[in-house]
Amino acid sequence: MTGLELSHLTVRRGTRPVVEDVTATLSPGDCVGLVGPNGAGKTTLMRAALGLVPHKGSSSLARLAPSERARIAAWLPQMREIAWPVSVETLVGLGRTPHLGPGQGPGPRDRAAIAGALDRLGLAGFAGRRATELSGGEQARVLIARALAQEAPVLMADEPIAGLDPAHQFTTMELFAGLAAEGRLVMISLHDLGLAVRFCTRLLLMHRGRLVADGPPRAVLSEANLAEVFGLRAYLADTPDGPVFQPLEVVR
Numbered sequence: 001m002t003g004l005e006l007s008h009l010t011v012r013r014g015t016r017p018v019v020e021d022v023t024a025t026l027s028p029g030d031c032v033g034l035v036g037p038n039g040a041g042k043t044t045l046m047r048a049a050l051g052l053v054p055h056k057g058s059s060s061l062a063r064l065a066p067s068e069r070a071r072i073a074a075w076l077p078q079m080r081e082i083a084w085p086v087s088v089e090t091l092v093g094l095g096r097t098p099h100l101g102p103g104q105g106p107g108p109r110d111r112a113a114i115a116g117a118l119d120r121l122g123l124a125g126f127a128g129r130r131a132t133e134l135s136g137g138e139q140a141r142v143l144i145a146r147a148l149a150q151e152a153p154v155l156m157a158d159e160p161i162a163g164l165d166p167a168h169q170f171t172t173m174e175l176f177a178g179l180a181a182e183g184r185l186v187m188i189s190l191h192d193l194g195l196a197v198r199f200c201t202r203l204l205l206m207h208r209g210r211l212v213a214d215g216p217p218r219a220v221l222s223e224a225n226l227a228e229v230f231g232l233r234a235y236l237a238d239t240p241d242g243p244v245f246q247p248l249e250v251v252r
C-alpha cells in the first residue's frame, strides 16, 4: 500500500516561503484534512507533494516518473471548470488514461471502474448528459468521479466539497472517509471544520506556510489553535450524533 512521505518540503515564491519546512508521513487508511486560513499554503503544499511546483526538501510522490505517479495518485485541483462538451461518461473515462496503453481503448475493467465511479457519486443517470450542461455542483461531482475512476491508492483533492449543496457535501465526505477506510490515502483541503472534525481521521493545520499542528481532529482544533490560527472561538463537542462544531465569534 502507498502512503506519502514529505520531508522538509519548502516552496518559495520570490524570496518568500509559502510552504516552509513541512515534514509529515501519511499512511494508507488516513483520511487527512488539510485545514488553515486562506493563503496558508494548502494548495501549494499539495501541488509540491505531487511534484507540480518546484520545491526544496522531498516528497515520495514527486520523486516518481509522471506515468507511475498517475497510476498512484489521483489529483483533483481547485479549478473545476469543464471546457469540453463531452458526455459525463467520456469525461469520467479520462480517469482511466494512466491505465491504457498508447491507442488502447477502454476494456471491461475500465468500463467497470467508470460505472462504479458514476454510481458512487450518484451520477449513473447522468452518464449520457453533456458535462458542460450540468450545474456547477454536478460538474464538481463528475470531476470527483473522474478521480475515483483512476482507482489510484492515493487521492488528493483541493477543496472538493466547495460549491456542493449540504447533502452532497456530507455524502462526498462520507465517500472520502469510506475510501480511506478501504485502505487508500485520502488528502483533501477544506474550510468546513465541522465536516473535517466529523469525517477526517487526521488534520494537518497550516498557518503562514508552516504545519503548526498534525494529529486527531479534536486535538488539532484546540481552543488555542482556533484562536491563534483562525481567530475564532467555537463550540466543539462530542454528541450522540458525532462531533459538532460551530464558530461562535471572531476573536481578533
Ligand SMILES: Nc1ncnc2c1ncn2[C@@H]1O[C@H](COP(=O)(O)OP(=O)(O)OP(=O)(O)O)[C@@H](O)[C@H]1O
Pocket: 013, 018, 036, 037, 038, 039, 040, 041, 042, 043, 044, 045
Ligand atoms: N503563483 C504564485 N505566485 C506568487 N504567490 C503565490 C502563487 N501561488 C500562491 N501564491 C501565494 O502563496 C500563498 C499560499 O497560497 P495557497 O494557494 O497555497 O494557499 P491556500 O491555503 O490554498 O489558500 P486558499 O484557502 O485561499 O485556497 C498565498 O499567499 C498566495 O498568495
